[in-house]
Amino acid sequence: MTNTALITGASAGIGTEFARYHASLGGDLVIAARRKTTLTALKKELESTHGVKVHVITTDLGKPGGAKSLYDAVKKAGIRIDILINNAGFGEQGLHTDHDLSRELGMIDLNVKSLVELSHSFARDMIAQGGGKILNVGSTAGMMPGPNQAVYFATKAYVNSYSQAIDEELRDKGITCTVLVPGYVETEFAAVAGLEGVPMTKNGATASSVAKVGYDGMLKGKLVVFNELKLNIALNYIIPFLPRRIVLRMMRKMQSK
Numbered sequence: 001m002t003n004t005a006l007i008t009g010a011s012a013g014i015g016t017e018f019a020r021y022h023a024s025l026g027g028d029l030v031i032a033a034r035r036k037t038t039l040t041a042l043k044k045e046l047e048s049t050h051g052v053k054v055h056v057i058t059t060d061l062g063k064p065g066g067a068k069s070l071y072d073a074v075k076k077a078g079i080r081i082d083i084l085i086n087n088a089g090f091g092e093q094g095l096h097t098d099h100d101l102s103r104e105l106g107m108i109d110l111n112v113k114s115l116v117e118l119s120h121s122f123a124r125d126m127i128a129q130g131g132g133k134i135l136n137v138g139s140t141a142g143m144m145p146g147p148n149q150a151v152y153f154a155t156k157a158y159v160n161s162y163s164q165a166i167d168e169e170l171r172d173k174g175i176t177c178t179v180l181v182p183g184y185v186e187t188e189f190a191a192v193a194g195l196e197g198v199p200m201t202k203n204g205a206t207a208s209s210v211a212k213v214g215y216d217g218m219l220k221g222k223l224v225v226f227n228e229l230k231l232n233i234a235l236n237y238i239i240p241f242l243p244r245r246i247v248l249r250m251m252r253k254m255q256s257k
């Protein structure tokens with residue numbers, strides 16, 4: 001049986017660490033992102049260090065047809081995908097009405113639409129293969145509304161809900177879907193989102209630790225995986241019982257400069 005993982009957003013952060021961890025366990029890879037140079041360097045690193053086979057596919061999943069082009073490239077290459085890790089995504093700090101609408105819609109396209117399209121396509125293949133695993137990178141952001149990142153928080157709420165629902169649908173077909181729900185992680189995310197210097201982006205976890213927790217949880221078939229116990233407690237047993245206005249003000253303050 002093969003053990004090949006497809007990882008999106010593999011050129012940096014958690015995506016790169018997923019690839020390194022999977023390769024360290026002896027698994028082959030398809031790594032996808034926009035930055036070919038970075039992906040090629042990662043391919044060389046993983047193949048030389050772990051003796052695995054790594055395929056590079058460059059694509060922009062936020063563009064129309066991006067997810068289909070990735071799926072078609074995998075099928076054309078004749079690669080069987082046993083693990084799908086939907087990691088690609090981005091956020092942006094500030095008032096929703098101050099942002100360019102096309103960028104906000106592009107965030108939905110990448111964070112939600114491409115994830116759904118890839119999950120749908122590869123889950124069908126996994127059914128035919130007799131099993132498989134999906135790991136979707138959600139966020140603690142998906143557990144509440146997020147003023148100053150309204151669209152990003154909403155996309156992650158979708159990912160959290162969607163992932164749990166399809167796990168229930170697919171589990172009796174030999175497929176599990178795990179959603180990883182990390183807090184802030186030290187990656188390039190903050191710089192891209194304009195979140196540097198806000199209270200939320202202090203004392204983040206390392207990308208490698210988060211990737212390992214999420215991957216191990218996926219292997220065990222867990223439904224929801226938090227990278228820290230305190231986040232699990234806060235988001236499931238404290239924040240849901242606070243007045244909604246208090247939560248909104250708290251989140252706005254945490255994301256304000």
